[in-house]
Amino acid sequence: MRNKRRTDEEWLSLIQECRSSGFSDRNWCEQNNISINTFYNSNKVNRSTAVMGILYNKGIIKDRGSIKESNDVISLRKKFKSEDSIERQKILEKFENGELTL
Known part of the structure; x- marks a missing residue:
């Protein structure tokens, strides 16, 4: 039997509960x-x-649902962050x- 589907809010609450429990993710999941x-x-x-x-x-992407646009931004940001230069x-x-802009 499959478990019920949880909302994003329910998952966020569960994740926060796990993180504050002091248990490893695996142990907490097994207990729950x-x-x-x-x-x-x-x-x-x-x-x-x-x-x-x-x-x-922040206005960095125009379309909240655009995964490609956000991936481009994140990839570019990682590229800049990976270098340790002032420029x-x-x-x-x-x-x-x-x-x-991109």
Whole structure:
């Protein structure tokens, strides 16, 4: 028998409960009869949703549902962050301030 589907809000609450429990993710999931794979998948979805919201609210992406646009932004940001030079940081700041676009 399959477990009921949970809303994003329910998963967020469960993830927060797990993180504050002091148990490992695996042990907490076992104690709460939740598949560790389902737990990690839900965690990934919640993080992606949060990132999309932040990028949209900052005006970095125009379409909240555009996965390609957000992936381009995230990829570009990682590229700039991976270099430890002052020039890369200046470029990233200009991009985040909307002075540069994709």
